[in-house]
Amino acid sequence: MVYMMGIASKFVGLLLSGAGAVILTYGMSKEGDWMLYVVGLFVMSLGLSLLTARRQPTEIHPPPPTVTEIHCDNSECDFREIRDFQRGDYVLKKLPAKCPRCGRPLTIHAIYVTREQAPSTAAS
Amino acid sequence: MLMQIPEGTELNQIINLAFFVFIVLMSLYGQRIQMWQWLKQIEGGLAELKRMREESRSTSIETFERYGRPHEEVESDIDRWLDFFTIMPVDLDPAGVLQRLEHLLNERRDRFGEFIAELAPDAQEAERQNLENVLEVTQVLDLIYRIVRHFYILGKRTGSTLIIMQVHMQMPELLRIAKAYYDAQEAFADGKPIGDGVGPLVVTRLAHEYGATAESYVHDVAREVGYYEVKVEGRIVYALRATGPGGTVGKPGFAVKRIIEDNNGKIARIITVDAALKLEGEDLGRISEGIGAAIGDPGPEKHAIEETATQHNVPLEAIVVKQDEAAAIGVMDKKVVDVIPEVIERIKAAIRKRTEPGDRVILAGIGNTIGIGL
Ligand SMILES: [Zn+2]
Numbered sequence: 248m249v250y251m252m253g254i255a256s257k258f259v260g261l262l263l264s265g266a267g268a269v270i271l272t273y274g275m276s277k278e279g280d281w282m283l284y285v286v287g288l289f290v291m292s293l294g295l296s297l298l299t300a301r302r303q304p305t306e307i308h309p310p311p312p313t314v315t316e317i318h319c320d321n322s323e324c325d326f327r328e329i330r331d332f333q334r335g336d337y338v339l340k341k342l343p344a345k346c347p348r349c350g351r352p353l354t355i356h357a358i359y360v361t362r363e364q365a366p367s368t369a370a371s
Numbered sequence: 372m373l374m375q376i377p378e379g380t381e382l383n384q385i386i387n388l389a390f391f392v393f394i395v396l397m398s399l400y401g402q403r404i405q406m407w408q409w410l411k412q413i414e415g416g417l418a419e420l421k422r423m424r425e426e427s428r429s430t431s432i433e434t435f436e437r438y439g440r441p442h443e444e445v446e447s448d449i450d451r452w453l454d455f456f457t458i459m460p461v462d463l464d465p466a467g468v469l470q471r472l473e474h475l476l477n478e479r480r481d482r483f484g485e486f487i488a489e490l491a492p493d494a495q496e497a498e499r500q501n502l503e504n505v506l507e508v509t510q511v512l513d514l515i516y517r518i519v520r521h522f523y524i525l526g527k528r529t530g531s532t533l534i535i536m537q538v539h540m541q542m543p544e545l546l547r548i549a550k551a552y553y554d555a556q557e558a559f560a561d562g563k564p565i566g567d568g569v570g571p572l573v574v575t576r577l578a579h580e581y582g583a584t585a586e587s588y589v590h591d592v593a594r595e596v597g598y599y600e601v602k603v604e605g606r607i608v609y610a611l612r613a614t615g616p617g618g619t620v621g622k623p624g625f626a627v628k629r630i631i632e633d634n635n636g637k638i639a640r641i642i643t644v645d646a647a648l649k650l651e652g653e654d655l656g657r658i659s660e661g662i663g664a665a666i667g668d669p670g671p672e673k674h675a676i677e678e679t680a681t682q683h684n685v686p687l688e689a690i691v692v693k694q695d696e697a698a699a700i701g702v703m704d705k706k707v708v709d710v711i712p713e714v715i716e717r718i719k720a721a722i723r724k725r726t727e728p729g730d731r732v733i734l735a736g737i738g739n740t741i742g743i744g745l
Contacts, residue, residue, distance in 0.1 A: 281382065281383075281386060310554060310557065310702075313558075313561075313563055313702050332561070332563060334561050334562070335562070336562075336563075336742075337562060337564070337615070337616035337742045337743065337744045338564055338572060338616070338742060338743045338744055339575065339579075339585075339743065339744035339745065340616075340744050355744075357703075357708045358563055358564050358702070358703065358742055359564075359702065359703045359704060359705045359707070359708045360701075360702045360703070360704060360705065361704070361705040362697075362698070362704055362705075
């Protein structure tokens with residue numbers, strides 16, 4: 248949405264600066280028609296400022312959700328569960344619940360967030 | 372009406388004059404206008420810093436309120452504590468500066484501990500450590516805000532280009548750091564593991580792989596630091612980390628020193644594992660190896676490791692996981708979690724290649740153990 252608006256304002260900017268340039272040239276060619284001259288300058292500067300305006304800093308994103316990954320203690324069993332973080336969770340905490348597949352104890356394996364990729368990455 | 376003025380030399384002269392006046396004004400006052408623009412931009416940044424400071428302060432108050440004291444008392448006590456300072460020891464006479472620094476840091480920790488215990492009487496030990504971290508975030512944000520505000524007011528009053536330009540140029544960096552701290556506070560308040568905790572987590576996973584448990588952890592070999600003793604391919608490994616899941620870094624440097632001395636210097640290798648700041652463009656979670664003590668304390672701990680290692684001629688090796696500020700002090704990133712098995716493999720390879728069976732090895736996981744159990 249914001250991106251589309253950015254495109255639109257660039258387009259209007261281009262249009263305005265073009266129109267301004269035409270009016271300005273016309274005003275300059277007609278000796279003494281200073282009003283056209285001024286209007287041309289104004290329209291063109293408006294267009295250029297729209298063209299060169301940088302996008303507003305993006306609005307604040309809510310932090311990505313923290314998840315808790317739970318593994319079964321039995322190394323043969325591949326039971327995994329990922330749920331939302333709850334206060335009191337910590338890595339390597341033994342949970343009271345038992346594994347639904349083999350009945351062995353469950354442990355919190357990791358707690359993490361998945362951040363979105365940083366926008367700028369250099370060519371590597 | 373204007374259009375009816377007959378076109379002529381008078382009008383042209385007026386336009387020419389206006390143009391000339393404009394040029395003169397711009398060349399005389401252009402810099403002023405630039406300063407005014409910069410001040411406006413600093414004002415914007417300052418407002419953002421202030422917002423983060425206020426919100427962080429409220430988070431601190433809310434978090435402390437959970438542990439037994441009424442709102443008003445918590446509020447006034449936190450405000451009193453916000454600009455608590457530590458004066459760095461004089462280094463004009465460098466002899467013994469590290470001992471003096473260590474002395475001051477101990478004092479600071481004691482005072483902090485005392486304050487937290489007073490303000491959150493119902494908190495458990497681990498929760499107190501987390502609360503300490505929560506408060507530290509607010510302190511940092513408060514400090515950044517107050518310094519920027521100082522230079523903003525000073526710049527505005529004196530009109531000094533030098534002052535205004537400096538603040539203006541540093542603003543994006545300051546905002547980035549402040550944002551990283553601001554985002555991290557949630558992790559500290561809820562006791563979530565942070566990116567800096569990758570060292571202790573790696574060490575603990577490795578120790579558990581070789582049979583260590585929370586019960587076999589030897590507590591308090593140095594302040595808030597202990598170790599698991601495990602056998603890895605015939606070598607005895609002292610897997611050292613701060614005691615979690617409270618948020619503390621402990622004093623791993625002194626723990627390393629003590630283990631070396633307890634073994635009469637018969638340690639074959641010291642491997643430190645830590646998080647390190649990545650450069651822009653480097654991948655988050657990149658593993659990097661090197662020589663030396665990977666520990667980012669103000670000095671005394673690193674000195675203790677280097678000094679003892681040199682005395683007993685113990686090689687120092689370091690493995691770091693690269694992260695940016697936001698990832699290091701914020702909730703641990705998935706990418707960091709994903710590289711842990713690879714770090715463990717590299718540690719095993721180092722032990723296999725560069726020590727002999729029967730040797731004793733210290734493996735120190737450096738970092739904040741918030742949210743990482745034993
Ligand atoms: Zn299972």
